[in-house]
Amino acid sequence: MHMIWKLLVFVLFIWVIVGAWLFEPPMMGVEGPEVYRIFYFHVPVALVTFFAYGLAMYNGLMYLNNRRLEYDSRSALAAALGTIFCALATLSGSVFAKFAWGSFWNWDPRETSIVVLLLVYLAYFALRSAVIDAERKAALSAVYSILGFISAVFTIFIWPRLTPGLHPGAPGDSSGRFISMSTTATIVFIPSLLAFIILFVWMYLLSVRINRLEQDRAERET
Amino acid sequence: MRRSSSTWPTRSLAVLAKDIKSELRTRYAVGAIVMFAAVTVVAVGFSLGGIALDTNLQAIMLWLSIYFASAAGLGQGFIKEEEAKTSLSLRIYAPSGAVYNGKLLFNLIILTGLGLLIVPLFALLIGLNVVSYSLFLTILTAGLIGLACTTTLIAAIVARAAVKGTLFTVLAFPIILPLLILAVKGTQKAMSAGARFSDGLGELQGLSSYSVVMLIAGMLLFDYVWND
Numbered sequence: 001m002h003m004i005w006k007l008l009v010f011v012l013f014i015w016v017i018v019g020a021w022l023f024e025p026p027m028m029g030v031e032g033p034e035v036y037r038i039f040y041f042h043v044p045v046a047l048v049t050f051f052a053y054g055l056a057m058y059n060g061l062m063y064l065n066n067r068r069l070e071y072d073s074r075s076a077l078a079a080a081l082g083t084i085f086c087a088l089a090t091l092s093g094s095v096f097a098k099f100a101w102g103s104f105w106n107w108d109p110r111e112t113s114i115v116v117l118l119l120v121y122l123a124y125f126a127l128r129s130a131v132i133d134a135e136r137k138a139a140l141s142a143v144y145s146i147l148g149f150i151s152a153v154f155t156i157f158i159w160p161r162l163t164p165g166l167h168p169g170a171p172g173d174s175s176g177r178f179i180s181m182s183t184t185a186t187i188v189f190i191p192s193l194l195a196f197i198i199l200f201v202w203m204y205l206l207s208v209r210i211n212r213l214e215q216d217r218a219e220r221e222t
Numbered sequence: 223m224r225r226s227s228s229t230w231p232t233r234s235l236a237v238l239a240k241d242i243k244s245e246l247r248t249r250y251a252v253g254a255i256v257m258f259a260a261v262t263v264v265a266v267g268f269s270l271g272g273i274a275l276d277t278n279l280q281a282i283m284l285w286l287s288i289y290f291a292s293a294a295g296l297g298q299g300f301i302k303e304e305e306a307k308t309s310l311s312l313r314i315y316a317p318s319g320a321v322y323n324g325k326l327l328f329n330l331i332i333l334t335g336l337g338l339l340i341v342p343l344f345a346l347l348i349g350l351n352v353v354s355y356s357l358f359l360t361i362l363t364a365g366l367i368g369l370a371c372t373t374t375l376i377a378a379i380v381a382r383a384a385v386k387g388t389l390f391t392v393l394a395f396p397i398i399l400p401l402l403i404l405a406v407k408g409t410q411k412a413m414s415a416g417a418r419f420s421d422g423l424g425e426l427q428g429l430s431s432y433s434v435v436m437l438i439a440g441m442l443l444f445d446y447v448w449n450d
Contacts, residue, residue: 064446112403119396126392130385136450140379143443147375147397150435154400158428 005198012195016040019188026185035099038092040188044196046089049117050156052082052200057149060142070212072138075145076128077207081200083121090114110167113155120148233316237324241299242331250302251332255295259340262287267347277351281409284344285365285402291336296373297390299325300381309381313449322374322444329370329377337366351413357422358412364426365405368433372398375440378447404428 020040059075062068093111098104105111127144131137245251266283275283303309312321341362344350352358373394380390408425411417 116396116399119399123393123396127379127383127389130383130389132384136382139446139450140382143375143447144379144393146439146443147372147436150439151397151400154428154432155403158431159400159403 009195009198012191016192023184038096040192042092044193045085048196048200049082049085049089052078057145060145063138063142073211079121081203086118108167116155117152233320234323237316237321238327241328251295255291255336258291258294263343263347277413278410280350281406285406293391296329297377300378304381318445318448326374329374333366333370354412354417357419361408364429368401371433371436401432
């Protein structure tokens with residue numbers, strides 16, 4: 001059963017890599033359409049980031065509900081993985097910004113919101129390291145992950161829609177063609193999204209298992 | 223049933239009265255906020271050295287001063303209880319909802335004072351070219367209410383941590399950032415030429431929904447922070 005998922009993610013990534021470089025670029029009729037190929041990697045990674053943070057908050061809520069420390073470590077693992085994906089989304093977005101808008105950083109609303117997300121979770125880990133007692137750490141970081149998620153919803157979904165920006169899809173962007181994706185773009189984008197989600201879930205389940213084994217060993221040693 | 227609904231507000235007010243009384247004795251929060259407000263505004267004005275700021279920068283500097291001044295005073299509300307070892311007796315005598323409400327009201331009063339102090343000071347020393355006063359004051363009020371709702375819960379979290387030092391600023395900044403951005407945008411609109419109240423409706427909607435969500439989150443989550 002595990003083998004099927006691993007094969008699937010392998011096949012999907014090969015398809016995505018081939019498709020992203022060999023098919024026609026996702027956005028036509030824009031200046032320098034080749035630059036937009038990064039879309040196949042940047043957007044799925046950014047979506048997985050948000051999904052990971054949602055998972056961290058869900059595990060935090062589960063901890064507050066039934067006070068089992070296992071949920072707290074899951075919440076921390078999901079947030080840690082989400083931070084990696086968030087850094088990747090920031091980097092890939094920055095590379096795109098350099099070649100599409102002329103500078104690695106423009107303080108566009110989208111760019112700012114991904115940095116806010118990164119700050120929320122760096123603060124989350126700062127809080128975790130500031131509390132010693134395991135149960136108190138779990139409760140406080142669960143509450144903070146909920147607050148962070150609310151802040152993320154405001155900076156990602158509400159604010160960029162109020163302000164004009166450079167990012168495709170923002171109000172005021174003349175080349176906003178994300179809604180009218182071509183069919184060749186869809187047959188690469190959807191597999192790419194699936195591949196990144198499966199990859200994330202795989203990484204998450206592995207880290208949960210490693211964490212559980214480490215705790216078992218620690219218990220046996222004491 | 224009737225009894226519990228009548229004691230709920232009185233208990234919240236009792237917590238508020240206790241905080242005001244202890245504040246009048248030590249004047250810690252008021253002192254910190256007055257000093258911080260004066261120092262930030264004077265430092266900004268001094269380093270500008272008489273250069274006139276354009277209205278966009280005025281709005282940004284005003285909200286940054288408000289944020290740092292409030293971070294100086296509001297973070298102390300719960301730390302004080304932990305340090306004076308009074309938090310346990312407060313936990314016994316008052317339900318957690320009343321503690322949250324009382325602290326929130328106290329923070330609101332402090333922030334109102336801060337607004338009354340910092341805005342005239344800013345207008346005198348640096349200058350505020352407000353066009354639509356109604357929009358400016360509504361954005362200011364909405365922003366301060368949102369600030370109180372958010373900082374109360376974060377202050378409670380910080381007080382429970384082992385290392386308190388700079389934790390409040392670290393934790394509060396990413397959570398308050400959407401509020402700061404909306405408040406700055408709204409204030410800039412109130413200062414742009416020919417501004418009318420309706421120009422800032424989007425920002426006002428954003429600010430009020432943020433405050434309501436944070437208030438509800440605070441009420442639901444405070445219990446988990448306060449009692450372990």
